[in-house]
Amino acid sequence: MCGALFFAKILQVNVLVYGIASLGLTVWIIYTIDHLLDARRISTQASTERHRFHQLHFKPLWRVVVLAVLVDGALTFFMRERVLIGGIFLSGGVAVYLLINRYLKMLKEVLISVLYTCGILMPSIMVTDFSVGEIPWWLVVQFVLTALLNLLVFSWFDYENDLRDNTISFVTAVGKRFTGFCMATLFLLISMMFLYAPTLETFLIFCIGIGNLLLLCRQQYFGENERFRSVGDALFMLPILYYLL
Numbered sequence: 001m002c003g004a005l006f007f008a009k010i011l012q013v014n015v016l017v018y019g020i021a022s023l024g025l026t027v028w029i030i031y032t033i034d035h036l037l038d039a040r041r042i043s044t045q046a047s048t049e050r051h052r053f054h055q056l057h058f059k060p061l062w063r064v065v066v067l068a069v070l071v072d073g074a075l076t077f078f079m080r081e082r083v084l085i086g087g088i089f090l091s092g093g094v095a096v097y098l099l100i101n102r103y104l105k106m107l108k109e110v111l112i113s114v115l116y117t118c119g120i121l122m123p124s125i126m127v128t129d130f131s132v133g134e135i136p137w138w139l140v141v142q143f144v145l146t147a148l149l150n151l152l153v154f155s156w157f158d159y160e161n162d163l164r165d166n167t168i169s170f171v172t173a174v175g176k177r178f179t180g181f182c183m184a185t186l187f188l189l190i191s192m193m194f195l196y197a198p199t200l201e202t203f204l205i206f207c208i209g210i211g212n213l214l215l216l217c218r219q220q221y222f223g224e225n226e227r228f229r230s231v232g233d234a235l236f237m238l239p240i241l242y243y244l245l
Helices: 001-008 017-040 049-056 056-076 080-125 136-158 159-165 170-175 176-196 200-217 217-238 240-244
Strands: none
Touching: 001 017, 001 136, 001 159, 001 200, 001 240, 017 049, 017 056, 017 080, 049 056, 049 176, 049 217, 080 136, 080 170, 080 200, 136 159, 136 170, 136 176, 136 200, 136 217, 159 170, 170 176, 200 217, 200 240
């Protein structure tokens, strides 16, 4: 939701509260369904805290998901038509992802980062009067790369647990050495984009990238109780500073 407001201000769009609320709710629904499907595939007690939580509360969470879908559906009646149409198309892409994510292997995180960014852009880019050439695609790409870096860092922390649970991730598919190279490359690209256009917008996204890499500097501390998830997710609230300022 913070990211959506960030891009809305950049594109000079006055987004409606219904669209932002629907976006937040939709992301929660997608992530919860994804975790519930993972929890069902794990035959023994899951190694990660989040999967154990979804195993333990499997049925109640499905009920909450159904309720959230109904509320989300009600919000669509108040959304702009173009945003709704764009959301429907994006929902199709998400549905395909949920059906085939177990077969994606190393492409899973790549597809998530793209879909995540598309969702953040949806409330504003569908109603903007900007031409395609006027949209700051370099900033969009920087955000996609930062989201991907975040997902790779999470996969790095979950490596041992994913191996025990036989869960496919980028790190389990290609190994830690190549993943480390990819994370370094992603951060280099993110940094180059900031240095090429040193604005507040690129700086905030750059800070998200730095924050994610700093998690790896103290792996033992942030690995306990999955602290890396709370901090790594909270970093994506930084763009709200641009909206507030």
